[in-house]
Amino acid sequence: MTEWNHIKGLRFSMCGDVPMIEVDNDYATARMTTHGATVLSYCPKDSKGKAGEDLIWVSDNAIYDNKTPVRGGVPICWPWFGAYKAEFNSPLEDGAEPQGHGLVRKKSWHLARIETLKNGATLVEFTTQADAETRAIWPYEFLLSLQVVVGETLGLTLTTSNLNPIPLKITEALHTYFKLPINAKLLVDGLQGAEEIDTLKDNQSRDVTEKLLVKPPMDSVYLQVQPTLTVSAGGKPALQIEASNAASSVLWNPGPETVKGFKDIHPDHWTQFVCIENGNIWDDAVTIAPEGKHRLQIAISKP
Numbered sequence: 207m208t209e210w211n212h213i214k215g216l217r218f219s220m221c222g223d224v225p226m227i228e229v230d231n232d233y234a235t236a237r238m239t240t241h242g243a244t245v246l247s248y249c250p251k252d253s254k255g256k257a258g259e260d261l262i263w264v265s266d267n268a269i270y271d272n273k274t275p276v277r278g279g280v281p282i283c284w285p286w287f288g289a290y291k292a293e294f295n296s297p298l299e300d301g302a303e304p305q306g307h308g309l310v311r312k313k314s315w316h317l318a319r320i321e322t323l324k325n326g327a328t329l330v331e332f333t334t335q336a337d338a339e340t341r342a343i344w345p346y347e348f349l350l351s352l353q354v355v356v357g358e359t360l361g362l363t364l365t366t367s368n369l370n371p372i373p374l375k376i377t378e379a380l381h382t383y384f385k386l387p388i389n390a391k392l393l394v395d396g397l398q399g400a401e402e403i404d405t406l407k408d409n410q411s412r413d414v415t416e417k418l419l420v421k422p423p424m425d426s427v428y429l430q431v432q433p434t435l436t437v438s439a440g441g442k443p444a445l446q447i448e449a450s451n452a453a454s455s456v457l458w459n460p461g462p463e464t465v466k467g468f469k470d471i472h473p474d475h476w477t478q479f480v481c482i483e484n485g486n487i488w489d490d491a492v493t494i495a496p497e498g499k500h501r502l503q504i505a506i507s508k509p
């Protein structure tokens with residue numbers, strides 16, 4: 207860590223058993239951890255240099271044992287989103303029992319690089335690769351990198367390198383928990399034209415034709431989405447997400463009943479967030495050529 211001591215505004219700390227990296231630069235403050243390479247906070251600064259509201263939500267009841275994924279932030283679902291589905295993902299090892307949302311959100315990632323960019327933004331890069339544990343479930347070689355750029359936007363780039371002599375089929379998502387008040391009439395613009403698959407209604411499918419009102423409980427996957435999503439709260443712009451190489455989105459909030467099954471979410475706090483996830487899911491699965499790479503990218507900002 208000492209190699210990065212010269213970087214102004216950088217701080218290393220622990221929260222319970224979870225190592226934290228804190229960034230404070232001209233644009234924003236941010237917080238992230240090597241545990242699952244999860245970004246946990248991003249507070250853009252105003253013109254006077256004062257950090258404003260966090261765009262990212264983390265549960266007050268999150269568990270910091272370095273084993274459980276921290277509830278909130280931007281967990282990484284990879285190489286499958288949700289339950290493993292053989293029709294969309296490279297085959298598992300015989301007899302493997304795959305967990306939901308893939309193999310890397312409980313891993314301790316390597317902190318590979320921290321750098322101040324020319325414009326004063328801060329780049330933090332995490333990497334992880336196949337090991338005995340991942341091979342026992344999913345028998346492939348890979349290198350995965352997450353580049354976080356804390357600047358005018360929060361930029362996240364997840365790069366998959368296929369190190370196998372055969373194509374690799376993955377699904378994936380950057381599972382962002384946005385801090386937004388559910389009761390403020392949240393409208394999501396940009397899903398028009400996508401196909402919605404509502405998992406709470408027997409996977410019924412429909413075409414989205416208008417802006418979507420966030421009305422928990424919600425758990426829908428959207429295929430073939432546009433690159434820009436915006437959210438307004440009570441008629442005011444609240445959030446913008448620019449994505450590339452991300453054909454799918456997910457909207458999720460457990461609502462007042464399902465939340466009771468989550469020991470790391472306070473039963474009243476489902477009203478504080480909505481997950482808007484960007485990635486490549488199910489029919490939008492990605493096939494990466496042997497020795498090839500694939501980059502999923504998002505930039506989050508407050509308009």
Ligand SMILES: O=P(O)(O)OC[C@H]1O[C@@H](O)[C@H](O)[C@@H](O)[C@@H]1O
Binds near residue numbers: 306425456458
């Ligand atoms: O509890 P987990 O594994 O973090 O998943 C949270 C939610 O993640 C969402 O992406 C899924 O669509 C939901 O079905 C799921 O409940």
